[in-house]
Amino acid sequence: GIRDLGQLFDTVKVHVAQLVVYLTKETLRRPWCAGEVTTAIMGSAGSVDVIAVITPSFEGVDNFSAEDLPEYIDQSGVSLQQHDIFWEDVAVAYNRLLGQEFPKIKIPTNLLHRRDYDQLARGILKGKSFTFARDEKSAHQPVPSEEGAIVISADASSAEAVAASGIVTIKLQIILQALSEVKLVSLAECDADPFEFATI
Numbered sequence: 001g002i003r004d005l006g007q008l009f010d011t012v013k014v015h016v017a018q019l020v021v022y023l024t025k026e027t028l029r030r031p032w033c034a035g036e037v038t039t040a041i042m043g044s045a046g047s048v049d050v051i052a053v054i055t056p057s058f059e060g061v062d063n064f065s066a067e068d069l070p071e072y073i074d075q076s077g078v079s080l081q082q083h084d085i086f087w088e089d090v091a092v093a094y095n096r097l098l099g100q101e102f103p104k105i106k107i108p109t110n111l112l113h114r115r116d117y118d119q120l121a122r123g124i125l126k127g128k129s130f131t132f133a134r135d136e137k138s139a140h141q142p143v144p145s146e147e148g149a150i151v152i153s154a155d156a157s158s159a160e161a162v163a164a165s166g167i168v169t170i171k172l173q174i175i176l177q178a179l180s181e182v183k184l185v186s187l188a189e190c191d192a193d194p195f196e197f198a199t200i
Helices: 005-015 031-042 087-098 114-126 159-175
Strands: 018-023 049-054 104-106 150-152 184-186
Touching: 005 031, 018 031, 031 049, 031 087, 049 087, 049 114, 104 114, 150 159
Parallel strands: 018 049, 049 104, 150 184
Antiparallel strands: none
């Protein structure tokens, strides 16, 4: 969980130029997300650009109301009102977020490759609405055949696992830059069933 919500919300209000709301099934149920979205939309005087990324697991709500939010949002050990964020403002912020005011990137299927996330990042920086379309021809790379390759095995059917393996891959690439002979690849990005290589 987030320990200092007040500091988090102040950071959004004062230091954040763009808020990317990555909408999964649980995003808007989390109190810190509710506070971030509300602060960005209602409390920043329009200084924060907001863009929503809508994933397949997101279950939209036709209209959020202040009366329904206390049950919708998980408040375990958290009080948004303590940070001057009230249900009426959250409802307005959520409805504006999901309305026509802010750009949206719609992802019809799970992002399963790092190149998918590269395309998503470019779309976010453009700040315009679009529906994500995967380039199947360039989605995969060849299975590594080099001797001594470092292989990261991940569940290619899980967007979170692929994203995590991509982060680990990038971190390792930075560390291993001096070792140019080392081939590093995430199997989730290869033209193969990653489960076949689980014992590599």
